[in-house]
Amino acid sequence: MKRIVKECTIIQSQEVPIREKNIVLIGFMGVGKTTIGQLVAKKLYRDFIDIDEEINQSFDLPTTEIFRLHGEAEFRRVERETIVHHCAHSRLKVIALGGGAYMQEEVRRVCLDHCIVFLIDLSWDSWKDRLPLILDSRPVLQNKTLEEIEELFLTRKAAYSLHNSRVDADQLEPEKTAEEIVQSIKTVWDIYQPHHG
Template sequence: MSRQYHSIVLVGFMGTGKSSVSRLLAERLGFARVDLDEAIERRERRTISELFAEQGEAAFREIESEVLSELMAREKRQIIATGGGAVLREENRQVMQARGWVVALTADAERIIARVHADTSRPLLKGDVRGRVTELLQTRKHAYDFADLKLDTSRLGVAEVAERIIAAWQRLTPEPADGRGPRGNH
């Protein structure tokens, strides 16, 4: 029995391009775009930084799991850009795999540091950015191994990443003869 995909789920460490790639994928495929962190902020009426500061990471991860489950239950075609830590819980990995096609975006440490060093909105990067990125990459070394597709974005532009994902998606879900296939909005 083959899996039925309603969602393309982008996972990966912060700074690997999930948000940018999700925008372009949604535009090119005609899917809805959902950013998990943005959905959490709308629901909670607070920023991710505020949630971390007021409730701590454990409470944030609980909220993150709830919102992810709600999004994954939707039957519509969507691109979901997750936060870098959404894969830390087994239940999240299971729901992503059960209901979506999971693409892991990766990048080397130097590229990630260059991309996120000035971003003050990331609560896990408070203080020594280089040290935190290195430490988190080490602890999450295998966290994205469950993905259906892995792409290293270190030396690719957003358009190149999107093109590679679309090509793989089209091989996975070929368009039926009537032209109204699984790649369109339903």
């Protein structure tokens, strides 16, 4: 528990009790949002939604082909609409965003207004080792030097600082990170909406 720091107050609404709010995972590409999101969903008996997967299905194309054929701006438009749809109009889901999605103001607002937002945080040193695993499938990383990627990593940190909780995933297996998130979520539920009787 000592790793987790709560940054933003969770917005409480009349319509969706906190125990039913969607849980949204944010963070830089490759930190493990998709992998860990699936594990968190399983542990909480929830459906998992990967926003990139939803976008790929709607285009019937992988992300690299969407960028190549339709351009990044069109990808971002569909990404924003997909996130608004799922975050504002569903409940009891675990949702993994793509790393760039949270750069859009509307995405940050809908996530923080309707969901519990978890940052999966990784140091640059740990992240660098992941690069070979993701390079080919992330169009944003193409034709960039390591210095340029580090600059992007640092620039995006400011947006990611808007979250409800974070977990430091350095040196943690996905299973362990997922368990930390689940424990933190259960603590939040008990604080905001304790069971009676």
